[in-house]
Amino acid sequence: MHHTVPVPVIVPSDLAPFVERVIDHLRGFHEAAGGMGEPDFGEGEKELMRCIAALESASIGSMLRALDPSAPRVEVGGVVYQRLNQKAESTYCALRGEVIVNRHLYRQEGVRNGPTVVPLDLRAGIVDARYTPAAALAFARMAQAMPSREAEATCESLHVLPYSRSEHFRLGVEMGSRWDELRDEVEANLVAQMHLDPTAAAISVAVDRVSMAMAEPRPPTAEDVEKGVKNPISVEMRMAYSAVWTLYDTEGRPLQAVRYAHVPTGGVEDMEKCLSRDLDAVLERKPHLRVVTLADGAPEMQGILDRVVAGHKADAQLVDFWHTAEHLGEAIAGAGRYKDDLLADWKVDLLERDDAILDIFEVLRGWSKQYMAMPTEAMPKGLYDALTYLDNNNERMRYASVHKAGLPVGSGTVEATGKTIVEVRMKRSGARWVERDGGPQALLGLRALATSEPKRWSAAATHILGSYVHSVSMLPARTGRVTRRGSEAAT
DSSP states (O other): OOOOOOOOOOOOTTTHHHHHHHHHHHHHHHHHHHSSSOOOHHHHHHHHHHHHHHHHHHHHHHHHHHTSOOOSEEEETTEEEEEEEEEEEEEEEOSSSEEEEEEEEEEETTSTTOOEEOHHHHHHTOBTTTBOHHHHHHHHHHHHHSOHHHHHHHHHHHTOOOOOHHHHHHHHHHHHHHHHHHHHHHHHHHHHHSOOOTTOOEEEEEEEEEEEEEEEEOOOOHHHHHHTOSSOEEEEEEEEEEEEEEEEOTTSOEEEEEEEEEOSTTHHHHHHHHHHHHHHHHHHHOTTOEEEEEEOSOHHHHHHHHHHSTTSOOSEEEEOHHHHHHHHHHHHHHTTOOHHHHHHHHHHHHHHOTTHHHHHHHHHHHHHHHHHTOTTSOOOHHHHHHHHHHHHHGGGOOOHHHHHTTOOOOOHHHHHHIIIIIIHHHOOTTOOBOGGGSHHHHHHHHHHHHTSSTHHHHHHHHHHHHTTOOOOEEEOOOSSEEOTTSOEEOO
């Protein structure tokens, strides 16, 4: 029979009650399991989690108190602060619960009623004066994935972040807004430092748009005035922008992808800037990569890509193969032909011959002539739209040579980006967003990080959390006194 041998462990006195609580719970469960009854394992597991959460919170409190300086004066950012006589109690929110800590405040030296700082917060990187780094990052991860109500329920089941819905949303916006502030400075470094697959042979850059519901202020109507509506809004569908650059191997298989999403206002400029900066950084490291641009044929989207690749050699600038196939399918159906077989044949032709698009265009024109000869017969919309689409973009539909070179011809990655980032997170039933409060872009930015290549989230998180940490230098007491105007008088 196996017997456990007690091993003495030295535990700090402030943590001893919490450690004993864990031990007592385990001992009690073992005794119950060895007796005549059947202990409830599920309830025992929950109680153990509560015991460990209490120990974790107490331990975090101990760590925070260790960061509270005892020096009479500190220097932060070149400014000297003097310790106030009294400590102030503060409640911090950690991953598994609240932690209460008494910590010192410091006031700017020589300034009557001057600004104060909390060195503990600065050294620990406390977010929003209340949240530990691990908790803040967990809030960000939840906020980019789901609405606050769902996040609150999920965290309750996981026994983490036991805080309100409003805190879930607010901290997500806080972290996303901080990333938005850091992006211009940090993103180029992320690309410069990220691992680029050594088998990468090509890079594609693709852009797209996805509609999302935006709540916008409108002038009040007589009905609004009658009902006492103070800030009337209208819900309008606006186009958000998504983009992705993707690395491919020599067989055209995707290896890594970095995604972006931007709100309607200013989205074009932001997306273009991000893509240009990243493409420059990637090609500086891997100048041999072949470059392909992919868009849906919209002039605005193509214009973005043309500007992004300016200064680089573009090996192919294409309209997405699948958008072309979709238009051809609608043209076939609109003209009353059998779609499945003919569209399948045309797809094969497009991937085998660069001039196949010209032959297909002539077929469509032939179909359209019967409607031109009959003024009362309107041309089917699918056929008309396809003819216009091909006429405007046929030079960007030469897929065969690009496909045979192992380069991508379809923008599935950007389609997936729009769906994964915007539709999944921002287009929930009943969702509407107010752009001026910063929430939409904050969440889009976080979600773009989370859905990009795996290490991008952690790399960005290091920069986000690091921006809350500040160096605090400990200083001895002054040897003189400081007057109200800040000048020193010798003792």
